[in-house]
Amino acid sequence: MAPSFEDGNSVFEFVVRRGNGVKGLVDSGLSKVPEAYVQPPKERIDKENAVKHCLPPIDLSKLDGFGPDHDEMADQIVKAAETLGFFQVVNHGVPLHLLESLKDTAHYFFSLPPQRKAVYCSDVSPSPLVKYGTSFMPAKEKALEWKDYILMQYTNDDEALQHWPQEIKGVLLEYLRSSIGMVKKLLQVLLGNFGIKPDDPMIDVFIGKKMLSMNFYPACPNPDLTIGVGRHSDMGTLTVLLQDGIGGLYVKMEQDMDYGKKGDWIEIPPTPNALVINVGDMLQILSNGKYKSAEHRVRTTSVSSRVSIPIFTMPRETTKIVPLPQVVEKDGTALYREFVLIDYMKNFFGNAHEGKKSLDFARITFLHHPQSTTKKTFLFYSDRKSMAPNLEDRNSVFEFAVRQGNGVKGLVDSGLSTVPEAYVQPPAERIDKENAIQYDLPPIDLSKLDGHGPDHDEVANQIVRAAETLGFFQVVNHGVPLHLLESLKVSAHEFFSLPPQRKAVYLADVSPSPLVKYGTSYMPEKEKALGWKDYILMQYTNDDEALQHWPQEIKEILLEYLRSSMGMVKKLLQVSLGNLGVKPDDSMIDVLIDKKMLNEVGGLYVKMEQDTSYGKKGDWIHIPPTPNALVINVGDMLQILSNGKYKSAEHIVCTSSTNSRVSIPIFIMPRETTKIAPLPQVVEKDGIAVYREFVYVDYMNKVFANALDGKKPLDFAKISPA
Numbered sequence: 001m002a003p004s005f006e007d008g009n010s011v012f013e014f015v016v017r018r019g020n021g022v023k024g025l026v027d028s029g030l031s032k033v034p035e036a037y038v039q040p041p042k043e044r045i046d047k048e049n050a051v052k053h054c055l056p057p058i059d060l061s062k063l064d065g066f067g068p069d070h071d072e073m074a075d076q077i078v079k080a081a082e083t084l085g086f087f088q089v090v091n092h093g094v095p096l097h098l099l100e101s102l103k104d105t106a107h108y109f110f111s112l113p114p115q116r117k118a119v120y121c122s123d124v125s126p127s128p129l130v131k132y133g134t135s136f137m138p139a140k141e142k143a144l145e146w147k148d149y150i151l152m153q154y155t156n157d158d159e160a161l162q163h164w165p166q167e168i169k170g171v172l173l174e175y176l177r178s179s180i181g182m183v184k185k186l187l188q189v190l191l192g193n194f195g196i197k198p199d200d201p202m203i204d205v206f207i208g209k210k211m212l213s214m215n216f217y218p219a220c221p222n223p224d225l226t227i228g229v230g231r232h233s234d235m236g237t238l239t240v241l242l243q244d245g246i247g248g249l250y251v252k253m254e255q256d257m258d259y260g261k262k263g264d265w266i267e268i269p270p271t272p273n274a275l276v277i278n279v280g281d282m283l284q285i286l287s288n289g290k291y292k293s294a295e296h297r298v299r300t301t302s303v304s305s306r307v308s309i310p311i312f313t314m315p316r317e318t319t320k321i322v323p324l325p326q327v328v329e330k331d332g333t334a335l336y337r338e339f340v341l342i343d344y345m346k347n348f349f350g351n352a353h354e355g356k357k358s359l360d361f362a363r364i365t366f367l368h369h370p371q372s373t374t375k376k377t378f379l380f381y382s383d384r385k386s387m388a389p390n391l392e393d394r395n396s397v398f399e400f401a402v403r404q405g406n407g408v409k410g411l412v413d414s415g416l417s418t419v420p421e422a423y424v425q426p427p428a429e430r431i432d433k434e435n436a437i438q439y440d441l442p443p444i445d446l447s448k449l450d451g452h453g454p455d456h457d458e459v460a461n462q463i464v465r466a467a468e469t470l471g472f473f474q475v476v477n478h479g480v481p482l483h484l485l486e487s488l489k490v491s492a493h494e495f496f497s498l499p500p501q502r503k504a505v506y507l508a509d510v511s512p513s514p515l516v517k518y519g520t521s522y523m524p525e526k527e528k529a530l531g532w533k534d535y536i537l538m539q540y541t542n543d544d545e546a547l548q549h550w551p552q553e554i555k556e557i558l559l560e561y562l563r564s565s566m567g568m569v570k571k572l573l574q575v576s577l578g579n580l581g582v583k584p585d586d587s588m589i590d591v592l593i594d595k596k597m598l599n600e601v602g603g604l605y606v607k608m609e610q611d612t613s614y615g616k617k618g619d620w621i622h623i624p625p626t627p628n629a630l631v632i633n634v635g636d637m638l639q640i641l642s643n644g645k646y647k648s649a650e651h652i653v654c655t656s657s658t659n660s661r662v663s664i665p666i667f668i669m670p671r672e673t674t675k676i677a678p679l680p681q682v683v684e685k686d687g688i689a690v691y692r693e694f695v696y697v698d699y700m701n702k703v704f705a706n707a708l709d710g711k712k713p714l715d716f717a718k719i720s721p722a
């Protein structure tokens with residue numbers, strides 16, 4: 001059924017959740033734009049006052065060989081990257097007949113019945129490499145964008161041919177193959193401008209991940225009220241864009257130029273046989289700000305439907321990004337900090353389009369002017385104590401606790417006697433300690449897993465039963481030295497008692513290392529009420545990097561904790577997977593626990609998923625501390641791998657007025673690029689997969705895009721029954 005155009009929820013359900021997209025809206029016969037698509041006045045595009053880009057396209061054929069023509073073209077490329085961040089190229093090596101075929105294919109794909117396209121909606125797509133959708137982040141946008149798209153990740157030719165839509169995969173693969181030589185040629189020029197002579201392996205690092213999108217902008221009855229794509233910069237290294245003859249692409253000028261002033265919007269008109277190239281955020285960061293990732297947006301039109309086909313190139317998710325040392329040495333100061341791309345991606349996809357704000361994630365904030373020499377960079381932080389906040393003002397509390405890095409500990413130390421309103425939870429989220437069930441099952445003795453026999457089998461059954469029901473259990477004789485457990489608690493208390501400025505150097509937007517993050521609550525910007533917790537989170541890659549980057553005060557003891565825990569983790573997985581008919585070797589287990597993170601935070605309650613002898617489904621059960629024990633809990637990935645046999649337990653933590661509390665979890669998970677799906681041995685036995693295949697990074701993006709909300713992230717992977 002067509003939606004009620006006056007009802008935003010009805011439009012959202014029809015367009016987004018059912019996968020009809022904007023194309024479905026237009027086909028339903030609307031005569032004016034629904035309110036859900038009406039942009040605030042400041043976001044609308046003033047076509048009449050936009051500047052026309054009048055520079056001719058750059059002829060890439062002149063880059064072949066050496067001489068004046070080569071140098072002139074190289075200078076044009078560098079100048080465009082340093083100023084507007086956008087330029088058009090001809091004689092690029094992509095066959096012209098292919099460009100026409102791409103446009104025709106895009107129009108054909110979006111003319112297919114909605115049900116053919118909707119099979120690729122993110123919550124049902126049969127492949128983690130393909131996503132069909134509409135707008136950018138519909139759930140987070142104040143007004144939706146007038147665009148449908150099909151997005152494909154490229155891993156290799158075989159997987160593209162297997163997973164990409166039948167109707168478009170051939171022509172898109174040819175487009176990608178014929179464009180990569182041009183991209184490499186452009187990067188050789190742009191990096192060569194810094195005195196770097198990049199070889200293929202170096203360039204491959206910067207374009208190790210590739211994505212292609214077909215975008216469709218249906219003709220719009222009120223183009224003056226809408227936008228096709230909101231203000232944003234591209235996240236990657238370089239983007240190659242094919243646009244059709246309709247036009248509608250606008251770029252914001254970052255500085256005064258011959259044809260316009262800083263802040264003006266300039267239209268990039270379609271040029272026959274040309275491709276548009278634009279600088280992405282990663283290239284701006286690698287160049288230490290020399291090259292500009294252009295803020296751009298797309299206008300809708302009432303004349304005709306429009307298509308565009310971009311190729312996004314970027315590093316792989318696990319790549320560490322930092323300004324190139326050759327540039328920093330020349331500049332004397334790094335303007336951007338080191339980070340892992342996956343963390344940038346989480347930030348980028350966690351918000352609606354908002355200009356170039358995503359770059360703030362990596363930008364180093366100087367509280368005083370940086371002083372530099374040719375060899376070293378000094379970043380000065382104020383050691384002046386922050387003023388206590390106005391506890392009645394949420395913004396003041398947020399600024400003090402979150403942005404300045406004082407945390408909840410700083411609030412308490414400032415002398416508060418009542419909880420600020422910003423931390424008051426709605427009644428439904430509060431913990432009823434009096435009515436919670438006390439967990440009274442004894443801890444599981446892991447020493448009995450050594451060897452074979454009745455004791456081994458009994459303990460294995462206890463582990464499996466706990467994983468299948470509550471998803472939480474406690475273990476003793478786990479192999480972690482008891483003196484180490486006590487030292488860990490002492491170290492945690494000592495770390496959080498350090499002065500705020502010592503901890504605040506690890507805040508996400510200034511941390512000197514991508515492996516360490518200090519913070520408070522969970523997702524403060526997205527939470528209705530803040531969580532009463534501070535934490536320091538450390539990613540583990542190897543011992544050398546941990547010793548180099550983790551905080552001096554805690555790195556040794558945390559490394560010892562991690563090393564002494566891994567044997568226990570592998571033993572538990574051997575039991576858990578063995579129960580499913582899998583005989584895991586070390587290499588299989590290593591895939592499942594390849595990524596490790598440690599967290600120090602400062603009564604644990606678990607929600608029951610089914611009736612048991614000690615409580616009913618939906619009850620909250622208190623897990624009291626047991627001397628010398630460690631708590632083990634099943635995570636979402638193990639629930640998915642087991643096809644739902646094992647339960648990732650929903651849990652919460654109660655605060656206390658008696659004393660401060662610390663806990664030190666180790667999170668283990670696959671690498672970001674790992675494909676996750678229920679184990680085939682389990683699916684074969686069950687007869688049906690309850691969860692779809694996906695790439696772990698996509699799940700992480702989903703988890704970190706929202707505030708805590710029970711086990712809702714699992715919906716991302718759950719297959720909805722037809």
